[in-house]
Amino acid sequence: MTHTKLIGERAISVNDEGYLTDYAQWDAQVAETLAKEINIELTPKHWAVLKFLQEQYKNEVALNIRRIGSSGVVDIKEFYQLFPQGPLKTSTKIAGIPKPASCI
Amino acid sequence: MKRLLILGAGTAGTMMANHLSHELKNKDWEITIVDEQIKHYYQPGYLFLPFDIYEPKDIVKYIEEFIPKGVKLIKSKIDIIHPKENRVTLSGGEQLPYDILIIATGASIAPEEISGMKDKEWQRSVFDFYTFEGALALRNKLRKWEGGKLVVHITEMPIKCPVAPLEFAFLADSYFKSKNMRDLVEITYVTPLSGAFTKPKATKALDHLLEEKNIHLETDFAIEHINNENKTIVDYSGREISFDLLVTVPTNKGDELIARSGMGDELNYIPTHKATLQSKNYDNVFVLGDASDIPASKAGSVAHFAAEILTENILRFMKGESLKAEFDGHANCFIETGNGKALLIDFNYTHEPEEGSFPFPGIGPLSLLKETRINHMGKLAFRWIYWNMLLKGTHIPFVSGSMQE
Numbered sequence: 393m394t395h396t397k398l399i400g401e402r403a404i405s406v407n408d409e410g411y412l413t414d415y416a417q418w419d420a421q422v423a424e425t426l427a428k429e430i431n432i433e434l435t436p437k438h439w440a441v442l443k444f445l446q447e448q449y450k451n452e453v454a455l456n457i458r459r460i461g462s463s464g465v466v467d468i469k470e471f472y473q474l475f476p477q478g479p480l481k482t483s484t485k486i487a488g489i490p491k492p493a494s495c496i
Numbered sequence: 497m498k499r500l501l502i503l504g505a506g507t508a509g510t511m512m513a514n515h516l517s518h519e520l521k522n523k524d525w526e527i528t529i530v531d532e533q534i535k536h537y538y539q540p541g542y543l544f545l546p547f548d549i550y551e552p553k554d555i556v557k558y559i560e561e562f563i564p565k566g567v568k569l570i571k572s573k574i575d576i577i578h579p580k581e582n583r584v585t586l587s588g589g590e591q592l593p594y595d596i597l598i599i600a601t602g603a604s605i606a607p608e609e610i611s612g613m614k615d616k617e618w619q620r621s622v623f624d625f626y627t628f629e630g631a632l633a634l635r636n637k638l639r640k641w642e643g644g645k646l647v648v649h650i651t652e653m654p655i656k657c658p659v660a661p662l663e664f665a666f667l668a669d670s671y672f673k674s675k676n677m678r679d680l681v682e683i684t685y686v687t688p689l690s691g692a693f694t695k696p697k698a699t700k701a702l703d704h705l706l707e708e709k710n711i712h713l714e715t716d717f718a719i720e721h722i723n724n725e726n727k728t729i730v731d732y733s734g735r736e737i738s739f740d741l742l743v744t745v746p747t748n749k750g751d752e753l754i755a756r757s758g759m760g761d762e763l764n765y766i767p768t769h770k771a772t773l774q775s776k777n778y779d780n781v782f783v784l785g786d787a788s789d790i791p792a793s794k795a796g797s798v799a800h801f802a803a804e805i806l807t808e809n810i811l812r813f814m815k816g817e818s819l820k821a822e823f824d825g826h827a828n829c830f831i832e833t834g835n836g837k838a839l840l841i842d843f844n845y846t847h848e849p850e851e852g853s854f855p856f857p858g859i860g861p862l863s864l865l866k867e868t869r870i871n872h873m874g875k876l877a878f879r880w881i882y883w884n885m886l887l888k889g890t891h892i893p894f895v896s897g898s899m900q901e
C-alpha cells in the first residue's frame with residue numbers, strides 16, 4: 393500500500409512504514425520534515441551520513457551498520473548518537489531510500 | 497591438460513569435485529582440490545551436539561571419503577590467490593596454476609571483532625556453537641549448569657544458517673523441560689534484527705512460537721561490547737542485558753585468505769554475480785557456498801541448489817559459451833522448534849516463505865511454515881541425505897535448483 397504524504401504544499405508517496413516509494417521525490421525539505429517527525433534536527437554530520445547512504449543506494453550496495461561504521465563518515469557510536477532509535481532504519485527513511493533488507 | 501582448481505573441501509567444494517569429475521570423465525581437465533583440514537564436519541549437527549542429541553561421531557568424517565577418484569586432494573593451508581596471474585600459493589610455497597578457479601573456502605566465526613567476547617569468560621560463561629570445539633564445550637557446560645539467565649544472541653548479520661540461533665533457543669526450552677528445570681531458566685533471545693527472523697511472514701510464525709515457549713525477545717540490539725565483570729552485553733545505545741550463560745553467534749567472516757588476496761569486501765566475502773556465480777572481477781573465478789556475497793542464505797541447501805547451476809555454467813565456460821544466469825537464491829531449511837517438532841521454510845531471492853507443502857524425498861510432503869513431527873524427521877534425515885547424497889552431488893529427486901512457484 394502506498395500513501396500520500398504532504399511535505400509543505402507538495403504530495404509525496406510513502407509505503408506503510410513511511411519510506412518513500414519514489415526516490416526522485418526526495419529533496420532536502422523532505423529530509424527535514426521526516427527528521428523533525430522523530431525529533432531530529434539535521435546537522436552537517438547528519439547530511440554527510442544521508443549523502444553516503446544515497447550513494448550506496450545508487451550503486452546498489454547493500455547497507456548494514458558495519459558498512460556505515462567503516463565508511464569513514466561516522467563510526468558506529470556516532471551513528472547511534474545521530475539517529476538514536478534504530479539508526480539504520482531511521483537514517484534510510486530520512487534519506488528517502490528503501491529500508492535495508494536485513495540480509496537473509 | 498587444463499587445470500581446474502577448487503579451494504576448500506567443505507560442503508560446496510566437495511559437491512563441485514563430485515559434479516565436475518562426473519561431467520569431465522576422460523576429458524582434458526585435471527581437477528585438484530585443496531583443504532587444510534583432514535576432517536569434514538557436518539555443521540548443522542553443531543546445533544544438536546550441545547543438547548546431547550548427536551554425538552561427535554555422528555557429525556565428523558574424513559574429507560578423503562567424499563572426494564572422488566580422479567580428483568587430486570592436497571592437504572595444505574592456502575596462503576594467497578593471485579587472480580591476475582591465475583595461480584594460487586600454498587602456505588609451504590608450492591604454486592598451483594589454474595585455468596579455472598572455484599573458491600569454496602566458506603565462512604567462520606570471528607569473536608575477536610567484539611571487545612570482551614573472546615575474553616576471560618570465553619568458554620566459561622560465554623560460548624559459541626558455530627564451531628565443533630564451541631559446541632562441545634557448551635555441551636559440557638550445559639550438562640552441569642544449574643540454571644539462571646540464558647541469553648541466546650546474534651552479533652551481526654549475515655550469519656550462516658540464520659535460523660540456527662532461534663532453533664538453539666527452542667531446543668534449549670525443551671532440553672530444560674526434559675531435565676525438569678525449565679522454571680530455573682530464563683531464556684532471552686537477542687537479535688540485531690527487528691524481529692525473530694529476516695523474512696516478515698516467517699517472522700510472524702516464529703515470534704508466536706517464542707511467546708508460546710516463554711522466550712523473551714529483544715530486538716534491534718547492536719552489540720558494542722561484553723562486560724566480563726558484570727556479565728552483561730551492552731549495545732551502542734547503552735542498552736544492557738545481563739546473563740549467567742551467554743550463547744552468542746559471533747560475527748561471521750570469510751577466510752583471511754580472501755583478505756590477503758585482496759578479493760573480498762569488509763567481511764571477506766567475494767563479490768559474485770548472484771545468478772551465474774561468476775566472480776564480479778575475474779571471469780575464470782567462480783564462487784560457491786558461504787564464501788560469496790550473494791544475497792542468499794549461507795546454507796548447505798543453498799550451496800546444493802547453486803552447485804547444479806554452477807556445474808552447468810562451468811561446462812559452458814569451458815566451451816567458450818555464454819553463462820546461463822539462473823540461480824534464484826533458492827533456500828530451504830528446517831527450523832527445529834523443540835519437543836520433537838520442526839518447521840520447514842522454502843524461499844528465494846524474491847519469494848518469501850509461504851505456507852503449503854514441500855515434496856521431500858523419502859519422507860513425503862512436508863508442511864511449510866507449520867510445526868510438525870514429520871518435519872522434525874525431515875531435519876534428522878537431512879544428516880543422512882547430507883552424507884550420502886548432497887556431498888556426492890547426487891540429484892535429489894523432486895528437489896530442483898529453482899524454487900517451485
Ligand SMILES: Cc1cc2nc3c(=O)[nH]c(=O)nc-3n(C[C@H](O)[C@H](O)[C@H](O)COP(=O)(O)OP(=O)(O)OC[C@H]3O[C@@H](n4cnc5c(N)ncnc54)[C@H](O)[C@@H]3O)c2cc1C
Pocket residue numbers: 503504505506507508509530531532533538539540541542543572573574575600601602603625626627656657660751753784785786787794795796797798799829830
Ligand atoms: C550451527 C550451524 C547450523 C547449520 N545448519 C544448517 C542447516 O540446517 N541446513 C543447511 O543447509 N545449512 C546449515 N548450516 C550451514 C552450512 O553448514 C554451510 O552453509 C555450509 O557448510 C557451507 O559450505 P562451504 O563449502 O561454503 O563452507 P565449509 O563447509 O565451511 O567449507 C570451507 C572449507 O574451506 C577450508 N578452508 C578455508 N580457508 C582455507 C585456507 N586458507 N586454506 C585451506 N583450507 C581452507 C576449510 O577448512 C573448510 O573445509 C549450518 C551451519 C552452522 C554453523
